[in-house]
Amino acid sequence: MFSRIVQTGSRQGEIVEVVLRNGWDYMRRLLTGGKVDEPKLPPPKVLRNILVELGPVYVKLGQLLSTRPDLLSPDYIEALSTLQAEVPPVEWAEIEIVMRKQLHLPLDETFSAIQLQPVAAGSIAQTHRATLKDGREVALKVQRPGLSAVIEQDITLIRLIARLVAQTDFGQYYDIVAIAEEFTQALRTELDFTQEAHYTDQLRQNLSNTRWFDPKQITVPEIYWEFTSDKLIVMEWLDGVPLLAATFANPAFEGDSDREREEISTLLLRAFFQQICLDGFFHADPHPGNLFYLRDGRVALFDCGMVGRIDPRTQQILLELVLAIVNLDAQRCTQLVLQLAPSVNPINRVKLQTEFDQLLRRYYSLNITQVNFSKLVYEVLQVARNNKIRIPGNLGLCAKAIANLEGIARSLDPNFNIPNKLRPMMTEVFQRQIVGEAPLVALLRTALDLKNLSLQSPRQVELLLDRVTSETLQWNLSVREVEPLRRTLDSSANRLSFSVVVGALIIGAAIISANTQSSQVYWVSDVLFAAASFLGLWLIVSILRSGQLK
Known part of the structure; x- marks a missing residue:
C-alpha cells in the first residue's frame, strides 16, 4: 500500500515523506499495511506542522477542519484556527497571464491603472488594486496559477487515505469517505470564483x-460581473483597515471610541444573528482579517468563499438550543441535540443528559459576563461527539463563526456578552414565529382553517363509524425496533424448544434402557442417545458462536 501511494506521483510521495518525517506512527502503520486500531491523530502542534509543511492546499484543509468542532476536540480546533499560509506573492508576469486569459478585452482597454505589487497574498489567490477605465476603484482577486492541478493531486491522496480509514470502526461510524468528499468539494468550490x-x-x-x-x-x-470569471473576481474597492487595528474616530460618536466599539460589536452580533437564525445563509469565516473598518465609519465583510446554510427546521431547533444553553437547561439540551442529530444507533439518553448537566452545572455560579459563550457551545458539541452523536457539519461551521465573532467582539468591548445581547432578539423572533409577520392575516387564516375543520369533521366521523360497524376498519401500526426484538424472541424460543427435545430424548432413552430386558430394542435407546447428543452439541455450538453465552 505504501509503495502504491508513493508511485502515484511525485506530489503524493512528497506528502507521504512529510507525514512520516513528523513521526505520525499511526499513519506509518496504515500506509505500510501494518495492524492498526482506532485512528489516532498526531498531537495538535504536530498536525499543524504537517499541514504547514505540506503547503497552501493543506493549510486550507486545516482551516476547513478548524470549522468542525463536531469532529475534533477543542485543542485541535484551537491549533488549526491559527493556520495561515506563509505564501510569497506570485510575480506579476504570471498573474498577468491568468488575467489576460480571463478578460474579454486587453488589460489596457479594461484598466487605466493596476498596482503590480499585491495588497494581500493567500494560499488560493492574491489581491491587487486597480482602476477601471470609467474611474471606479476595484480590487482584483486573482487565482494563483497552476493551483488546480496541485489540488487535484492532493484530492486523490485525501480520498485514498479516507478509504483506508473507512475500514476501521471509527471510519465507518463517522462516514469518513463522505466527510472527505465534503472537504474535497469545499476545496473545489474555493477554486470557482464565480461561486x-x-x-x-x-x-x-x-x-x-x-x-x-x-x-x-x-x-x-x-x-462587477462583466469582468468576473472562474479565476478572477473584480469587486468594489473599499478603503479601510482591519477592524481590530482601527482607531475608531467616527465623528458620529463625538470622539467616544468606547461607545463606538460597543456599537460595532452589537452591529456584528445582530448581522450574524440575522444570517444564521433568519436567512439561513451565513459567512462562515468572520476572522479578524475578513472584517475591515472603513474610512467612512462603516464595517465591511470580505472573503465570502466559505459560507454555511441552515434549513428552516434546523434554524428553529438551533434557536431553542441556544436558549436552552443560555438558561443552562440540561434536559432541554438533550432533547434538542437528539432532534438535531437523530442516530440509527441506540443512545444512552440518561448518560447524555447527565453529562450535559455536569457541563452546565459548572456555569451555574458564574456571573453571566464571565461565561465564554462560544466555548460553552463547543463543549456542548463535544459532549454530543463523545456520545457518538453525529452533529451536522453546518452546525460546526456555525459554532466556528460564533467563536470568531465572540473573539472579535470581546477584543473591541471586554464587557461584551453574547447571552445578554441574544435574549431580546430571540424573544422577538419567537413572538414573530407565534403571531407571524402579519398577525391579522394569520388570525384570519386560522379562522378559515377552523371553519373548514368544522364542516369536514361530521363527514369524517360518519365515515369512521361506518367502517367500524361494517368491520372494514384496519389498523396499520409500525413500531420502531420491534423487528429485532421479534427475531431475538424467535431465537430464544427455538433454543428453548431444542433444549426440551434434547431433554425428552435423553429421558426416553433412559426409560427404554431401564425397563427393557430384550437386547433387540437396545438399539432404540442408542439412537435416542445419539440424536440427543447431536442436537445438544449443535445447540451448544450455536450459542457459543452467537457470543451470547453470558
Whole structure:
C-alpha cells in the first residue's frame, strides 16, 4: 500500500515523506499495511506542522477542519484556527497571464491603472488594486496559477487515505469517505470564483434588507460581473483597515471610541444573528482579517468563499438550543441535540443528559459576563461527539463563526456578552414565529382553517363509524425496533424448544434402557442417545458462536 501511494506521483510521495518525517506512527502503520486500531491523530502542534509543511492546499484543509468542532476536540480546533499560509506573492508576469486569459478585452482597454505589487497574498489567490477605465476603484482577486492541478493531486491522496480509514470502526461510524468528499468539494468550490461572487452578492442583498440594524453601517463589496470569471473576481474597492487595528474616530460618536466599539460589536452580533437564525445563509469565516473598518465609519465583510446554510427546521431547533444553553437547561439540551442529530444507533439518553448537566452545572455560579459563550457551545458539541452523536457539519461551521465573532467582539468591548445581547432578539423572533409577520392575516387564516375543520369533521366521523360497524376498519401500526426484538424472541424460543427435545430424548432413552430386558430394542435407546447428543452439541455450538453465552 505504501509503495502504491508513493508511485502515484511525485506530489503524493512528497506528502507521504512529510507525514512520516513528523513521526505520525499511526499513519506509518496504515500506509505500510501494518495492524492498526482506532485512528489516532498526531498531537495538535504536530498536525499543524504537517499541514504547514505540506503547503497552501493543506493549510486550507486545516482551516476547513478548524470549522468542525463536531469532529475534533477543542485543542485541535484551537491549533488549526491559527493556520495561515506563509505564501510569497506570485510575480506579476504570471498573474498577468491568468488575467489576460480571463478578460474579454486587453488589460489596457479594461484598466487605466493596476498596482503590480499585491495588497494581500493567500494560499488560493492574491489581491491587487486597480482602476477601471470609467474611474471606479476595484480590487482584483486573482487565482494563483497552476493551483488546480496541485489540488487535484492532493484530492486523490485525501480520498485514498479516507478509504483506508473507512475500514476501521471509527471510519465507518463517522462516514469518513463522505466527510472527505465534503472537504474535497469545499476545496473545489474555493477554486470557482464565480461561486464566491454569487455568495458575495447574496450576502450583500440579505444585509441590505433588514430591520435588525442599520444596513448603512455594514457593507459587502459589490461584484462587477462583466469582468468576473472562474479565476478572477473584480469587486468594489473599499478603503479601510482591519477592524481590530482601527482607531475608531467616527465623528458620529463625538470622539467616544468606547461607545463606538460597543456599537460595532452589537452591529456584528445582530448581522450574524440575522444570517444564521433568519436567512439561513451565513459567512462562515468572520476572522479578524475578513472584517475591515472603513474610512467612512462603516464595517465591511470580505472573503465570502466559505459560507454555511441552515434549513428552516434546523434554524428553529438551533434557536431553542441556544436558549436552552443560555438558561443552562440540561434536559432541554438533550432533547434538542437528539432532534438535531437523530442516530440509527441506540443512545444512552440518561448518560447524555447527565453529562450535559455536569457541563452546565459548572456555569451555574458564574456571573453571566464571565461565561465564554462560544466555548460553552463547543463543549456542548463535544459532549454530543463523545456520545457518538453525529452533529451536522453546518452546525460546526456555525459554532466556528460564533467563536470568531465572540473573539472579535470581546477584543473591541471586554464587557461584551453574547447571552445578554441574544435574549431580546430571540424573544422577538419567537413572538414573530407565534403571531407571524402579519398577525391579522394569520388570525384570519386560522379562522378559515377552523371553519373548514368544522364542516369536514361530521363527514369524517360518519365515515369512521361506518367502517367500524361494517368491520372494514384496519389498523396499520409500525413500531420502531420491534423487528429485532421479534427475531431475538424467535431465537430464544427455538433454543428453548431444542433444549426440551434434547431433554425428552435423553429421558426416553433412559426409560427404554431401564425397563427393557430384550437386547433387540437396545438399539432404540442408542439412537435416542445419539440424536440427543447431536442436537445438544449443535445447540451448544450455536450459542457459543452467537457470543451470547453470558
